[in-house]
Amino acid sequence: MSYRVVKFQQTPNPNALKVILDRPLPEPIRSFRHADDAEGDALGEALFALPGVTGVLLSGPWLTVNKSPAAAWTAIRRGVERVLSATA
Numbered sequence: 001m002s003y004r005v006v007k008f009q010q011t012p013n014p015n016a017l018k019v020i021l022d023r024p025l026p027e028p029i030r031s032f033r034h035a036d037d038a039e040g041d042a043l044g045e046a047l048f049a050l051p052g053v054t055g056v057l058l059s060g061p062w063l064t065v066n067k068s069p070a071a072a073w074t075a076i077r078r079g080v081e082r083v084l085s086a087t088a
């Protein structure tokens with residue numbers, strides 16, 4: 001079953017965005033600071049495949065995505081929604 005984004009929430013860090021989901025992600029909580037760290041985690045790998053993503057935290061009913069300063073949030077938001085809707 002796919003996930004749906006309920007809302008995107010800004011954080012104090014302009015390069016981090018909290019994504020509130022319609023249901024919790026599977027345990028355990030996972031934090032990836034580099035794409036290599038996410039190897040073997042399907043959702044982590046898919047999020048790092050989005051251009052500009054530099055970090056991911058997967059935690060229950062939300063996740064946080066970090067981006068490079070040059071990346072645009074508009075494209076990353078669309079990509080996150082696409083990845084989550086395709087997640088089984």
